[in-house]
Amino acid sequence: MSGIQNVTRKQGTYYYRKLIRLGPDKPFRLRMSLKTTCRKRAGLLAPALTLIGERVAMNMMSNMARDGLTGAQRAEIYRRQMLEERDRLETMYASLHIVPPEDHDDIGKALSLRLGASEMAAQDGAKNGKVEDFLIAHLDPDDDEAPVLILAWSDIAASIEHEGAEQAAIARLAEIGVDQSALREAMARKVINEARIVAIREFREVLANPGSAYPAVPIGGYESASQDHAAPIALASADQSQPVAPGPWATMTPTQAVEKFFEHNPRTGGADGTARKSGMKPWTEKTREQFRLPAQFLEEVMGGRPLAQVTHDDLVKLNRCFGKLHGATFRKAKRQREMTILEIVAEYEAEVAAGKKATARPEKANSNGSGIGEKQYLTDDDLGLNPITTNRHWGFLRQLTNWFSGHQSLAKLDYRAFTVYDERNQRNLRAVYTEEQGRELFSLPPWTGSKSHSRRMQSGNVLVHDAWYFVPLIAWYSGMRRDEICGMELVDIEESDGFWLFFIRDNATRRIKTIGSERKLPFADELIRLGLPEYVKALREAGETLLFPELAAESGKGTMGDAYYKRVWVKIAAALPFVGGGQGVHAFRHTAIDSLKAAKISEAVAADFAGHKTQGETGGRYSKAHIPLLKEAADAIPEVTKDIRPFPVSLLPDRLRGPSRARRR
Structure with missing residues (x-):
């Protein structure tokens, strides 16, 4: 606790909380970040917010009975x-x-x-x-x-x-x-x-x-395509601006329209992403960034013109850009995130041209003829964003322009022309780990002994219970998502009727993916044998609130799942020759789900285990009769850790369990 009225402190940042009542209605809780780690500043901001909140509430109460709609x-x-x-x-x-x-x-x-x-x-x-x-x-x-x-x-x-x-x-x-x-x-x-x-x-x-959805189509002036000297149909040039009325909407660029969209739609989090309303789940910062990105691309393709002047030709040009990007590397490097989409397309086209030029000269290939050490070049077949990403970009742009057209008239935009149908077999695209690969993974130093706390991938005698040790184990034996594991709080773990349970739900650290993702999962026997309950008890005795406190950031930015991936998983994956494209931490989830199918676990139990939506009434999902079925499902996953010897609970030192500080530039 912070000691300041209506203020709490988490991971170094102060938050304002206040219960607001408007008449006999159910009260709602106001919660927002004060965006400061300074206690003195938080002590000044909190009373001011309380005073403003009381004034607003009184005004709302006085106006509530007479401010209807015309x-x-x-x-x-x-x-x-x-x-x-x-x-x-x-x-x-x-x-x-x-x-x-x-x-x-x-x-x-x-x-x-x-x-x-x-x-x-x-x-x-x-x-x-x-x-x-x-x-x-x-x-x-x-x-x-x-x-x-x-x-x-x-x-x-x-x-x-x-x-x-x-x-x-x-x-x-x-x-x-x-x-x-x-x-x-x-x-x-x-x-x-x-x-x-x-x-x-x-x-x-x-x-x-x-036919009732469209105006009548004139056919009287139709001419056969076989006639000579037929004039080609000319598309409107992207440079031909649509006539627009003067005003702020007529000069607003796509990225400016996005910020106005956030301001007008509280469900997105509002102008600053912190707006909240009882019963409403606002967009995460990741979703807000995904919404901004296609608008930024459109603005770059339009050359900075206002959104009111967008034409279908601009969308065609943007679609061509999507087809010339390399999805695996697009905007992954900081250098690319500072470039426009047109500059990135030109860079990829130059790489493809260099590859064609190099492969056209076989006399300069490796003299031994083995191909070892030959450089891999991009080809035309490597380019193009995947259908899921492309459809998300077009969906967000359509949502933006549909909303914008309510304030400013736009040219007709047909987004159906750009929808991508993914005809690949999704089952064949899922990467999983085999039992042999699982045993190879858990034979690495984090589970057999490391050299030191900072050299976990070098063999030694140091054994520690932390995210290095438990995140892959939990992922293997529960099939939980990466953020579900890494962002778990200790209050999300409970012991009931002889079962140790994970309670996957929204908490102050992270949000679950969907409503159907909320569930309870029993510990598998191997997690109990390897000391997870003792680790939880030791953290509680040490005064911690997070299952993996070392993954938290002092700034509060980013997810703990991303922190685990960057700090831990990339180092583990580098030591595993079988880890390829698509075989990240999420592959553990596919492995668990496939194991349940192989063990002939019922579809209803498997859906509850994985947090998938199920048909019919699901009110009894967490009944006492259902938890044993989920326990059987957890224990049906192949045990690949029998060679790991349990050891007495060993936490990281206090200095290593604290939230990490941002790197200085």
Whole structure:
């Protein structure tokens, strides 16, 4: 504790926390970083924030009963939400073709289920003011013997990226420049749910009659392509600017539009990434950076022109750049992160040209003819971003321009032309470790004896319990994700009914990937034999709060999973000749999941073990009867550490367990 009222301290940084009450409603907690490690400055900022918060709360209480929405404001919210819903429904329908749904083999039935559930949720929201989670029973009218499919609305909403009406109401109010209040948010939620009902019904009509979605196409002036002297169709030049009205939106560049988008959408974290609202998960800093990146690329391709002047030709040029990048090395080096995308493309093109020139002169190849020591050059086949990255870039750009078009008219942009369909077999792309490779890994010095605390990959007599020792062991025997392991707090580990359990959930250090990722996992027998419970008890006695405190950063920046990868895993991987592309820490997860399949663990238990979404009711996931099944799953993973001898608990010295300091430039 910091000793300052409403202030806490974690990893050297001070945070402000305050419980805010507005009338009889449920209170919400305000939490933000003071962005300082100085106790004196924190002591000055906290009282000022408390005073401001009380004033704002009093003003909100006094205005709450009389600040509704006018008819014009409700109509504008309805218009904007209809545009959002039309795009979301089209994207959801297209995504069903790219990634087949797990609950149906037939895309039409999957779409019908999602549309019906979405309309039911919107009707509940419009009538009752909020949507309670409900179950949906889906019957196959064409097959009497088909099982009844029961799904929860919360699972369906997560699978189609359905934004809650609460978040949408806040976003629309911010877009039209209206201050938020409890009454306005309630009125906006009703309008948003009404727009969703109309959009879904409109979408069904368009599916039945596709021509109704587009204006009539003139055909009277059609000329055969075989006629001579046919004039070529000229695309609009990227330099031809669209006519725009004067104002701040007309001169805003793509990167400036991104910052304005963050400011208008609290679900993204707001202008500074720290905005919070009860029941809402804001974007992580990683997601915010991923959103900024394609806008930066577009601005570089457009030559710094305003976003209001973007044309489809600009998107075509950007798409060509994506096809000329080397995904494995793109922006990995600091030097490239300071270059424009056009400069990077030119650099890769020069490397490919140099490779072609070098391979065209066989007389200058290695004289021994063995090929040993020959330089590897990039080829045209090596270039191109992978489909997942490309689709993410286009998805973020589409979200940005759709929002921007509500403030400034834009030229027609067809993002469907750039969607990449990944036809590779995903099962063949998953890298796993074999049992032999696992035994080779755990025969290295961190588990058999190192030379010193700083020379862990050199053989010696020093044995230590820390991230070097336990992270790969936990990854092998639990299949947890890297950040789930490295960012775990000691309060996330508990002993109940004779079982030691990991509780994977959001904490102050890191966030879990999805709602379905929250779960409890029992320790495998090998983790208990190798001393993980004793390590946890020793850390608690030493006053620590993190499972691996040495991975924390004093600045609070970056994830502990990234810190482990850079400080530890790259050194371990360098000693393993079998570690190749895609075989990082995440390969442990694939190994564990494949082991459960080989052991014939039921799909429901395997899904709970891995933190995957499951069909049907999952309320009894952590019942006393279910934990033993998860324990059987953990112990079904092959034991590759039988040769490791356990030793008495040995923690790092205090000076090595503290948060690391940033390197001086």
